[in-house]
Amino acid sequence: PTPARPAAAETVPVVDISAGGPTATPIQQAMDLTRAHGPAFRRRLHEHQVLFVSSLDLVTELADETRFAKGISKVLDHVREFAGDGLFTAYNDEPNWAKAHDILMPAFALGSMRTYHPAMLRVARRVIESWDRRAAEGTAADVADDMTRMTLDTIGLAGFGFDFDSFGRATPHPFVEAMVRCLEWSMKRIGRAPGADHTEADREFERDSAYLASVVDEVIASRTESGDTSVDDLLGLMLGARHPGDGTTLDAANIRNQVITFLIAGHETTSGTLSFALYHLLKDPTALRLVQREADELWGDTPDPEPSFEDIGKLRFTRQVLSETLRLWPTAAAFTRQAREDTLLGGRVPLAAGDLVTVLTPMLHRDPAWGDNPELFDPARFTPEAEAARSPHAYKPFGTGERACIGRQFALHEATMLLALLAHRYRFVDADDYRLRIKETLTLKPEGFTLSLVPRTPAD
Numbered sequence: 001p002t003p004a005r006p007a008a009a010e011t012v013p014v015v016d017i018s019a020g021g022p023t024a025t026p027i028q029q030a031m032d033l034t035r036a037h038g039p040a041f042r043r044r045l046h047e048h049q050v051l052f053v054s055s056l057d058l059v060t061e062l063a064d065e066t067r068f069a070k071g072i073s074k075v076l077d078h079v080r081e082f083a084g085d086g087l088f089t090a091y092n093d094e095p096n097w098a099k100a101h102d103i104l105m106p107a108f109a110l111g112s113m114r115t116y117h118p119a120m121l122r123v124a125r126r127v128i129e130s131w132d133r134r135a136a137e138g139t140a141a142d143v144a145d146d147m148t149r150m151t152l153d154t155i156g157l158a159g160f161g162f163d164f165d166s167f168g169r170a171t172p173h174p175f176v177e178a179m180v181r182c183l184e185w186s187m188k189r190i191g192r193a194p195g196a197d198h199t200e201a202d203r204e205f206e207r208d209s210a211y212l213a214s215v216v217d218e219v220i221a222s223r224t225e226s227g228d229t230s231v232d233d234l235l236g237l238m239l240g241a242r243h244p245g246d247g248t249t250l251d252a253a254n255i256r257n258q259v260i261t262f263l264i265a266g267h268e269t270t271s272g273t274l275s276f277a278l279y280h281l282l283k284d285p286t287a288l289r290l291v292q293r294e295a296d297e298l299w300g301d302t303p304d305p306e307p308s309f310e311d312i313g314k315l316r317f318t319r320q321v322l323s324e325t326l327r328l329w330p331t332a333a334a335f336t337r338q339a340r341e342d343t344l345l346g347g348r349v350p351l352a353a354g355d356l357v358t359v360l361t362p363m364l365h366r367d368p369a370w371g372d373n374p375e376l377f378d379p380a381r382f383t384p385e386a387e388a389a390r391s392p393h394a395y396k397p398f399g400t401g402e403r404a405c406i407g408r409q410f411a412l413h414e415a416t417m418l419l420a421l422l423a424h425r426y427r428f429v430d431a432d433d434y435r436l437r438i439k440e441t442l443t444l445k446p447e448g449f450t451l452s453l454v455p456r457t458p459a460d
């Protein structure tokens, strides 16, 4: 008789990081572990283990929707404690996912950006007003703070008709601080040593998540009390639209979860992206010149241009700058896939049905498929020709498949317009010779990045 075939040998290194204690920068640590141990390894932290993967061949398999679906990682399970069955954190088989997805999809089609364009421009002008003041006073702008003000106000106004008025405040809106603490709590809970006392952290989380819910209730009440059912923004759709299939609407608890999800997903990542993009433009005068030239071609010397919806599509190079920024620093830096059935990943890693695999996007974006100098910022990687020549699975800043980011066009429209307007109006001065440090609060952001501004003159 032929002997039974041995089970496939596990060839993935296991790296136990429990002894070092939790780190404030788990993504950067996982990037270092990838550099040391290769593009597939298991990270063990106390009782918890994560299989990280980042090579193009393995991610290509993971993107196959017949073999894998979105997985809810341990961290996302923690986020569920304040975002519930909102789109981002819903399980694939939760009926509210498909229902909300079907109702909200039309609101995120490219054409819908025309509806949001005026609100985006209105908030872009708030940044300019604030930066003009800084230029006049000679003070530097805290880039990440201001980009967060901008993206929060934009999703608030465009999505919900609610004004957070972040530029009217000296410090960020308390919603942002509570949200950041909730995200940090979700991230740090992974690294908890068994037996330690976390009562205080958990109490603070309860306070913060209750506060987030109260802000959301205020956002919803300000619409329902106005009695206005004519607005077809995200909130209007959720309150009024019936599912094309069964004619039902979303229930109140789910609407609350969706609003919280959109307020969070809709601003943190876009704000980080803009901050990194400004950093790269500051350090790459050639790219900055090209962005300025593109904006000048559209808007000339007009100090206060009125960008049209169509203008944004013409800002091709500016868009390439954002794409390249998201290659080096995909601000939502990991996403998780779940095996639909027992399978062998890459012919060598046995997975049982339900097992989770986490894609470490910044390292996928440094795969050899990107050439010899993957650390080099080079927007030419995103010309249409270069994109056509590359596997679509080499680039996943917005995730993959049917659970990929619904807000991609929203983020890119908003970010392209602001970046071009800022480059059109200011010279960026690196007064502090800034060195990149990255803060992690589930998403990535440059830390302590300030920018000095000088109005451009026609000669610049």
Ligand code: HEM
Pocket: 070, 087, 088, 089, 101, 155, 261, 262, 265, 266, 267, 269, 270, 273, 330, 331, 332, 334, 335, 336, 396, 397, 398, 399, 400, 402, 403, 404, 405, 406, 407, 408, 410, 411
């Ligand atoms: C999902 C990234 C902006 C709303 C995702 C996912 C990624 C991502 C990687 C997939 C997560 C997973 O597989 O677990 C980004 C980045 C953004 C951005 C890098 C900015 C540059 C936005 C904006 C919105 C938004 C502006 C809303 C206005 C969502 C939602 C989901 C999602 C609702 C869940 C979709 C679903 O599962 O049905 N995003 N996002 N995102 N994003 Fe974004």
